[in-house]
Amino acid sequence: MFDDRTETQPRFLPPDAPVMVAGLRHAVFLTPDGEVEEMPLAAAAKRARAQRPIIVHMPATAKRLRLDGFIGHDLLELFAFVRPAQFCVPTPRGIALATGQVACDDLVGQAQALAEAMKRLLQELAVLPGEKRGHALSIAWPMARGQWPWGVSVLAAMGADGDGPHRFAVYEGLKIWKKLGEWSEHAPPPPPGNNPVEPAEARERLLKLLGEGAEERPQQADYSSAVCSAFAPRTADGAPNIVLAEAGTGTGKTLGYVAPASVWAEKNEGAVWISTYTRNLQRQIDGELNRLYPDPRDKRRKAVVRKGRENYLCLLNFEEAQRPLAQQPRQAIPLGLMARWAAATRDGDMVGGDFPAWLTELIGARFTSALADQRGECIYAACPHYSRCFVEKTVRRARSAEIVVANHALVMVQAALGGLDDASMPTRYVFDEGHHLFDAADKAFSAHLTGQEGAELRRWLLGAENKGSSRARGLKQRLESLISEREELRDAVNAVIVAAQCLPDQGWLMRLQDGVDHASGPAEIFLAHVKAQVMARASEKDRGYSIETDCKPAVTEVLASAADLDRALASLEKPAKTLIKIIAHMLDEKADELDSAERQRLDAAIRSLERRAIMQVAAWRGMLESLVDATPAEYVDWFAIERQFGRDFDIGMHRHYIDPTLPLTAALAPTTHGMVVTSATLRDGTGDDMFDWGVAEDRTGASHMPLPAVRAAMKSPYDYRKQTRVFIVNDLARDNADQIAAAYRELFLASGGGALGLFTAITRLRAVYERLTGPLDEAGLQLLAQHMDGMDVSTLIDIFRVERDACLLGTDAVRDGVDVPGDSLRLIVFDRVPWPRPDILHRARKAAFHGARYDDMITRLRMKQAFGRLVRRAEDRGVFVLLDNRMPTRLLGAFPEDVDVQRVGLKEAIAQTRAFLHPEL
Known part of the structure; x- marks a missing residue:
């Protein structure tokens, strides 16, 4: 691909590929010479496989084309490279707006806007000043060598056509930690004063x-x-x-x-x-x-x-992720995009900061969120990047x-x-x-004695037991330099590691699927018996979903295996406490020998052990003991099998405070x-x-x-009587998916989009989504859906906020996370009264907090929160529709006092929605 020429003048060398924009039922291709062709999605899928088109958001596009994946030129990757740590809605409209264009609603206009956006982004690279250009080039070289689809175009735009750096230094540009500034220590601040605020x-x-x-x-x-x-x-x-x-x-x-x-x-x-x-x-x-x-x-x-630390890029994880590059050069593509962001970010925050959520969807969690310290493996001052660490900088600034x-x-x-x-x-x-x-x-x-929690603690203590590609660091590795010459400390660490082998090992879930005879160790045996008790007491209707049962009366096998596990956990708790005592003694007795870095690491080791081992194991032992003794009055315990899409993903015992505010x-x-x-x-x-x-x-x-x-x-300053309408539809069969989908369709069409559809169950959301895609596409309305679009909730909400006439389907996470001022949200449709799920925890809280009034309170709160999303500014107008004739009058306190709640048929709700939101029609 590359020759030995050195840097030349910047050149515009776009990919020899068409631009493709996929709608819900059709797609448009724009060839490099300007020809436009529209075709059904099935034909577009075949062409996409063959021509590596220029697109926006590969996973969402592939899902729309019903493909497992294909090779293409994702403009979001180019945007992330050219404008790292900058916001962009991941749609053709969003790309157009971000590059200073007027957004277009039709597919042809969007394709033309993408072609122009590509040109503008490459031109920005061409005019980068010296130092910025050099930094961008040092990252683009390894990405291009890894066969990045944009590699040739990006290098040409910066005037680099040659073979670039020497092959032994080609990955040097990815080592962005060398370019980050260091923090410095300051004296701790004095305690704050006590002056009041008048x-x-x-x-x-x-x-x-x-x-x-x-x-x-x-x-x-x-x-x-x-x-x-x-x-x-x-x-x-x-x-x-x-x-x-x-x-x-x-x-x-x-x-x-x-x-x-x-x-x-x-x-x-x-x-x-x-x-x-x-x-x-x-x-x-x-x-x-x-x-x-x-x-x-x-x-x-x-x-x-x-x-929390788990939200920030860990530079040590980032460095370790680069080790396989010589053998796996394609990994330079995601790592290069991360390097560009890391060099530009304000504070390294990967969750809600300046990190684009869609980048995880493009390059995967392995090269994004997994590079954070999600598992509490930080080695603090022993880390070679400690003085540049994003977390430590933020802690000191705070x-x-x-x-x-x-x-x-x-x-x-x-x-x-x-x-x-x-x-x-x-x-x-x-x-x-x-x-x-x-x-x-x-x-x-809360506390959870489950397979996932146990396996996580084992991994935190032992590290990676099958030395593959895992970067997991165990207790011994995190304290390695401190224990090498301290025999007492080394023996204590080894004792903890030996005792931790009572916890679930990798592959525990698969072994439990084969029955208790395949379980390995006391924790897995206990979980196998828990599973058997849950299944024995489950009803037929529960078997496809997460299921739970009361712990008591526990079957004999559960009690016996619980006693064995309690003894094993006691054997883990004892050396862990001993290790903490030894470390604390070192901090006291060797105060004159320990440098600041060693002291910080030992302090951190004590805090981590107390949190991850002592507190957790003590909570687990208390739960096991209560299977024989009385459960403390402030708690509620239960057994559960957690499932996603019909498959088990966790098994265990759970404990929650009835009142967690205590x-x-x-x-x-x-x-x-x-x-x-x-x-x-x-x-x-x-x-x-x-x-x-x-x-x-x-x-x-x-x-x-x-x-x-x-x-x-x-009180809110808004005039809700004038600015809103609330309709309760009273003539629908709430269990008829066709009727519910028809109601969503007609209401969304009546509002002209800007609609949020809320569901109390994912199964009903999926059923409605399948029935809405065609009609809304024909009407020119974009349909977004949680769990259906290959995007996380925050990305969907970002798109919904910018796409004025889009429609979004979601569950609780959307209801709690959406904040869309203006005309982009003008209709909310709830499929059912959002009663709380009647599980064991809810049963206990209902008994403690006013009985049936507790159900009503939670339900009112959910509807109140949803309704509150409609009007965010003085000029906003909105309609709230509930498709459930079983809405009790006592729940109407969820809406402002001055709102007139009307119980009407679907036909009237549709007509009034259209008339209220579009009085000009």
Whole structure:
């Protein structure tokens, strides 16, 4: 492919391939000389295999063509190379907009836009300045050698046609860690002060953030004043000041709480942690902070986005992923795209930061998310890239920041462990999306004695046992340099490794499919008997899905194998505790011998062992003991076989707190001085104000805190009676897939797109999707669907947000993650009343929290959240339709008081939807 010529002038050398855009039923090809041909998808699939077309999003295109895959020129790869760490919606329309073109809706116009986008992107490479051009070239060479379809065009655009670097140095450009800056240590900051924030100060800061000429929002100013109570000095040990603040959609709560939070941070030289449930909101808040810190350098110093280590690129994993390149040169393509991003990223965040989610869909998790420290294998100061580590940089920036934007998951882990990294804890929190605190705490404080969890702990302790391509590092490898000359430490590590072999080994699930006789070790034998008990007590209708059963009364085989496993876990717990004692003794006795790097590694080893081994094993042993003894009253236990698409993927015993806010408040109260819990949907909607606020306090843990919470509620400024319509369709057979699909079809057509279809079950989503593709394609409406399009939820939502007339089908993850202001979302259709799933955990919570009212509360909350997505701006209009005539009147509190809820037939719902959204017709 390459000759020995050296660099020349940049040249435009596009691939000799047509542009292809695939619709739902037809595809368009645009040849290099401008000829256009339209054909059915089946014919397009054959041509795509033969001609390596220029496309957008290979996996989605292949799925639409019903192909397992084909070779093509994906413009998203070119975009990721030319504009690393920049946002682009992964569609032809998105590419057109990102390259400065006017987007076109028809397939021919989209194909022409893609041809122009390719030209513009290659031209950008041609004018790169010296240093940037050199860096891009050093990465393009190995990618081209790996047969990257864009290789020739990219090298030509940068004026490089020759053989490039010497073959021994061809991969040097991928070693981006050599080009990253290092962090430096600073003295720890003093504890923050205790100066309060006065409401007048908060209002003044709010005005400054809004800027001159901003519309007046009295509710926003009142909200900002109300949350100031959380920034008052604490008056008693272990008794934080709490504000529960419900702010209707449109109040402007983000700037409303940023105003007092930033004033407090400045006055007291401390950090306020703002925590969200979804990464989408985390990203939005980070954007809003540009108002507070307009200078990017100032913002980088004072505002930090914090996530768990598993969200960031690990440079050591990235280096190790490059080792097979000499034997597998094609891997330079995905690694080159990652290198381009890593050199340009703000902070190395691969989940919701500046990393395009669609890149994982293009090159696979192996070269993206799997390069993060997802398994807790960090070796800290022993890592050769420690001083350049993205995580360590973020941790150190957060120590001196004023605003830290975190997420509930990280805050829960931090609370459970008494601190992260340096064991420090914030004193001030703002929990946005506060209605999710209960669920976040539930995930953080639960325990699972399952095959996957056990195998994960074994791998964390032993590392890769079959030395293949796995990069897994075990305990011995992580402490290798420290134990080499310390016999006592080496023996303790070996004792842990020997004891850990009681845990499930690789291939455990397949062995359990063959029965208990094939199980290996006490953990697998226990899981085999658990599986047998679950299957024995399952009903026929459950057998294709995840199934569960009560633990008690446990069958004899379960009790016997549980006792054996408990003894084996005790044999693991003992040496693990001994190892921690030895490490702690070293830190004390050899304080004058250990350098900073060794001390940091030993500290990290203690924290990791306590979290990954001691706490987990202790929880498992408590669960096993309760099979014979009484289960503690605060817990609920059960056995389960977890399934996906009819196949088992995990088996085991589960334990959850009935009220997970109990451990949450116990963890937060000692160190927290003040916290704001806010959302548009904190209260229930029964109409009984005392009860509704009581629900808010129960769901957030405020009812367990020593001091009563300050309650504040601000109404939405929107006129919902004028801006929205709510219809409950009363003449459909809810179990008839054809009728439900017809309702979705006609309602989507009536709205002209901009429609979100929500489902309470994936099976019904799939059935409706198959029936909608043809009619919507004929109407020129793009149909997107969770689980169907080869894209993750965040990518689908990004597309839906930009494609004004698209329709999106999804489940809970879409309902919670979508935030689409404007006309792109003007219709929401719910297939059924979203009752909670009646499983064992729900049964226990229903008994503890007001019985049937608990079901109603969860259902109202889900509909309230969905309805709240319709109107995000003063000019928005939207329709909410529920296709379930069994909607009880008592659940109508999910909607604003001024909304007129109408029970109508489908025909009338369609007509009114069309008339309301398109009055001009």
